[in-house]
Amino acid sequence: MQNGKPSLLMGSLSSTGSSEELSDERRPSQTSSTLLSVGPSPIQDRKSSVVSVYGKGGRKTSVVSRSTSQNTLATTPPTSAPPTSRKDSSLSSRLTSTFAGSLRYIYLADNRLDDDVFDQITLLAELRVLNLSYNDEITDMPQRSIKSWPQLVELYLSGSQLASLPADDLEESSLLQTLYINGNRFTNLPADISRAKKLAVLDCGNNYLKYNISNVPYDWNWNLNPNLRYLNLSGNKRLEIKQTTWAGQGMLGPGDVDREQYTDFSRLLNLRVLGLMDVTLTQPSIPDQSEDRRVRTSGSLAGHLPYGMADTLGKNEHLSTVDLVVPRFNASEIEMLLGLFDGQALSSGGSKIAKYLHENFGNVFTQELKALKTRQNETPADALRRAFLAVNKDLVTVSIQHTEDRPRTTHRSASQPLVLSKEDLTSGGVATVVYLQGTELYVANVGNVQAMLIQTDGTHKILTRKHDPAEPSERSRIREAGGWVSRNGRLNDTLEVSRAFGYSHLMPIVQAAPHVSNMTIRETDDIILMATRELWEYLSPGW
CATH class of the missing domain: 3.60.40.10 (PPM-type phosphatase domain)
Structure with missing residues (x-):
């Protein structure tokens, strides 16, 4: 241990997004009973909606007046709120009746969930920990899904069929500290992962990684996340970490010198565990193992x-x-x-x-x-x-x-x-x-x-x-x-x-x-x- x-x-x-600020794009169906529903939707027809008749900003009731000069009725036509207002109010009303605004930790590992699970989980704006590992029917993570969880600290997606991440969802203000994507089908890692400045644990072992680790800023490199404490690349048998000779007009520029340093692990000063089993290493700069650091570079055969x-x-x-x-x-x-x-x-x-x-x-x-x-x-x-x-x-x-x-x-x-x-x-x-x-x-x-x-x-x-x-x-x-x-x-x-x-x-x-x-x-x-x-x-x- x-x-x-x-x-x-x-x-x-x-610190914290309200459930009322959820995007309309991930709103449950008006008529369906879903993971977040407490029963069928009470709103079957917008014309008879309680929100439209009585709600603030909703549809006003008709005003009937009797003219003194004419024996006729004058009617003021009803005015309606913009459709978006009604939709937002409806969504807010439904989510208030569920755990969407309070659930912070959800563990759904080792089930048979598929990509449809994100339609519901993206409504849980207060999530801190999400574990969807070992659901091997998950093949794609929708764009903007990570943005739906502004408070997310730990994300576990191990043992699925993912080949990409909506990493462009990550922002400088991201609170993400732990990311497990091991046991998937990744061939490269997006450079956008580096936006998660607080990232301390990254496990991407047992994938199919094969890319130029010096191809910054287009692909990810560990030196872009200097706060890493745990990094596992083991099991990527096609991955090569080697120093690249850069030549341009007979001399190297400052940028080329930096590229040479992208193979250097010793710059990760907080690193505790480094897994490089089965990875091809060609003269990389690897830190020494000590009582406070584990470095594994052997093959997976003893x-x-x-x-x-x-x-x-x-x-x-x-x-x-x-x-x-x-x-x-x-x-x-x-x-x-x-x-x-x-x-x-x-x-x-x-x-x-x-x-x-x-x-x-x-x-x-x-x-x-x-x-x-x-x-x-x-x-x-x-x-x-x-x-x-x-x-x-x-x-x-x-x-x-x-x-x-x-x-x-x-x-x-x-x-x-x-x-x-x-x-x-x-x-x-x-x-x-x-x-x-x-x-x-x-x-x-x-x-x-x-x-x-x-x-x-x-x-x-x-x-x-x-x-x-x-x-x-x-x-x-x-x-x-x-x-x-x-x-x-x-x-x-x-x-x-x-x-x-x-x-x-x-x-x-x-x-x-x-x-x-x-x-x-x-x-x-x-x-x-x-x-x-x-x-x-x-x-x-x-x-």
Whole structure:
């Protein structure tokens, strides 16, 4: 989970407009009962309309006077309001009887909606969040539809058949911050997206993008939205990001120099996640990965197995989760190492604990596997258990050295000195590690990152154990170590887990001894799913 977001690692064996200001163009039919109707329209005939007879600005009643000189009747002809006035009043009256003026969040994902849905949704002028993802009969988004939602902050259109957006609807004053258009049929992205100056999250992965990313101002480029924090271009196998040589009369002009910089990602100073899996990269300027930035540039195959990573930014400012994929582990064609490390979310920056585990676990595990040759009756399961304990020991040692301001020494697991803040010293992390050796699968975990094996017939098997302080055996162990479990199920009223890396101030109450399982992979075993706690809050392992 990236600062409060679910993360999945899969390997396959994947301020405010009024409702009265709505445009006449999106007004419901006078006679139809629609999504926004509370019943058939009460206005069947404009001549007998209540609005026309009694309404302000409507049709005046006839005035009858009797002349004193003539025994005749004089009639003042009725005057009528302009037709548009009657229409606006009628629409306003109908919308007042519905939720059109109050609905702000609408989630219609994973249905069978088609393009007609926009006839109704464009009447909801107060929308902040709209999710129409995975309605694969949506093929076109009408012009001016985005303008119908001046307060819109989040728009989700994933998994449909869209090939274009009415991006010219976007204006400088647009409040749009999140746009998901992944899993559609886009071949290029309109430059008008850059008008959304507040855009922070853009996911356009798994499309058919193939365009010149330096063709500004005609096509979109990420540098036009410098406030981006999340950008996913993964899965666009035809997309090439390469530096272009511009030549004109033997010299380059200022504009050409700028074009050279359009391949530069390092100018996105707020970037947290950058997805470039399966994208062809030719000497682009890509920022380095750190504890507060994830950069993925690999292919979607780990050896011969396809894999993918699904993540999203959460409510926290900084990142806390790191995924690990090592095909050909130990230079072996039959070995693979997968890991998901979830550190404690901090206010000062990304989780250095999670980053440390990501960088060093593989090295320690390799040494433990080699040591099996000198130990009788031990298996890779024992090496996994020893690796968890050894990595935690090294991590705690580094933490103590920092606290006591001792000269740092190099540990067998340390690729570089770990500089910890005061917040880091009292934090930790949880993890699940999967080791595949031929057809033998070994899984170890501490905490609440869990793994599930899904079969081809849809059945599943949980491969890990959630280390819950309230679980009877864990509660007993905690008490014996001098700890306690609060009424809300937290260890020492602090931690939600009983086993984890780090948290040296709580040792030995908290320990890193993992749960380890082993099984032989069969042809009916299809997918390994690894996810952080946030997913399991919505998807119970017992379904």
